[in-house]
Amino acid sequence: MVQGKILLDTRSKGKKGHPIKIYISGNGSKKYISTGYFSMQEHWRDGVTRKHPNYSHLSTWIKRREFELQQQLNYCNEHGYTLREAVQYIKGKSSPQDEIEMLEKRLRELRGQPTVSLFDFWQQITHERKLASKSTRAFDQTLSQIRKFTDDIPISDITPGWIEGFKAFKYSEGCGDPGVHFYLVTIRTVYYAAARRKLIEDQKPFNGLIPQSVSRKKKVRLSKSDLLRIANYSPSKYAGAARGKAIEQRIAIFLFQIYIGGHDLVDVAGLTWDDVSGGRVSFMRKKIKRGVPVQVDNILLPQAQDIINRHGTPKAKRVFSFIPPHGTEQYEYYRRYYWKALKQMSEKLEITPPLKTKSPRYIFRTWAGDSGANIIHTMQIQGHKPKEETFKYQGRVPNRIVDQVLQQVLQEDV
Structure with missing residues (x-):
């Protein structure tokens, strides 16, 4: 062998x-x-x-x-x-599949079929969507991942081999099936657009290669005693001072996400000192489907304030400036190492399935449901915008009410 x-x-x-x-x-x-x-x-x-x-x-x-x-x-x-x-x-x-794909590419060239740049056509599709007032969020995010994976290629070079390589690249970065599904569906949309315009011949390269969009993995279910164990967790003494401090910061950020109502890392990264004044944390939630932001205005619990006091960066504009700004390559590196820190801690504390950057949203939502919290109150705390017709007549619930709900969810034994 x-x-x-x-x-x-x-x-x-x-x-x-x-x-x-x-x-x-x-x-x-x-x-x-x-x-x-x-x-x-x-x-x-x-x-x-x-x-x-x-x-x-x-x-x-x-x-x-x-x-x-x-x-x-x-x-x-x-x-x-x-x-x-x-x-x-x-x-x-080379492999047999590589040789076949190269021969097919050469055959297209001999037939005089035009070579269309993936990046150029992608930007054209994005521009057309902007003119039509349609969201380009999925296209912008997917293109940034493709640029990390490869240089510009002809659209016709999107083959089963290329798709498998892109999938392997994303899996190696810690991306799960839902994320890979998101990227591949967006790539397929651009590919089909080129085929409809007769720029390429549809070779159906995506058949059977796009994973399920819904993760079949069990969602983490954390107890309050588990939360206490996480709060008391210390990195290995062999980690070194600098790495140990970085791990402590990442665990603190994870707890902070839960304490403010179960919010995403991207929103915590963007918090400024103006957003955490007057005993409240207020911001426009960014990671909303279709790119529609929703106002979040929650009470700042003592546990969250303590994390700000210990790990905040008062000399910078952002509260946690050690988290790189979202949308940068450095942020992607940070998110990857943040995920690794959670995975390592989960293994040591025997928490299964392992915690992820998105876990705080699931954890808080589960605790809220178990405590009997009103769904309207929970959605307002977590920055969700109800879509059902009856909810259109519902205004914002007063802060004093949702503040009590947030305190109750985090204080009760669940």
Whole structure:
């Protein structure tokens, strides 16, 4: 059986550092394949670290190459390749599916079919939606993820192989089935738009490759005793001072999300000092379907105020300025490490399923339901806008009433 992985070859070192190579082994022998990339040893820890000067490009390339490598290894083992044969095959960086897709692309070129840029056509679709006063949120978010995954390509190059690679890239970032579904459905919308305009021939590349939109994973159900254990959680003493402080901040932010009514990380990241004045936390909730913001105005409980006192950044405009601004690449990195911190803590505290960045909304909503809270009050606390016809006649409930509900939900034993 042939096995392989991407590693840092510390046996040699040049001006650019140690070479990054593909390591192939089988039948007691091993071979190395050069990738043309290098890294200093301090910038490598089971993969390239964020301190690497070319981290953004290199980390994305490694994820894609690891996915391709696994496909190539599977093919080699299925066909009984020897180590030498496998190395030759992997050096070619191609698979039967890749070869078919390349031949199809060449055939389109010979037939004189036009090559349409994915990014250019995507921007055209976005512009048309803006002119029609339609939301472009899904298209903007999906395009930003595609840009992280690949450079511009012809729309006709969206093939089953490309889709599988994009899925693997998103899964490696901690994205679940609902998120992958969201991105692929948006990509499919653009692909079909190009096919309807006769810019490409519809090859039906998405068939059977889009996961279910509704996660089948069990939602986390936290008890008040679990919440106390989280509040008392301390990082490992081996984490180091800087990393330990970062983990403490992430856990505090998770608790803060619950204490203010179960709100999203993106909204906590955007809070300014004006938003947390007068014993209240007030903001326009951002993560609303169709991009319609809803006003949130909740009481600031002592537990939440304590987190602000301990972790707030009073010299900055935003309350928690150590969270990068939403919409930046740094924010995506922070969210990823935030998720990893929650996952690691869940494992140590034996909380199943593991906590996620979205868990505070589910937790508070569940506690509110179990406490018998009025659905209108809960929706106002969480920044939901009722859609049913009868709710259109319902105005905002006075703060004194919803404040009592929020306090009751978090104080009662559930």
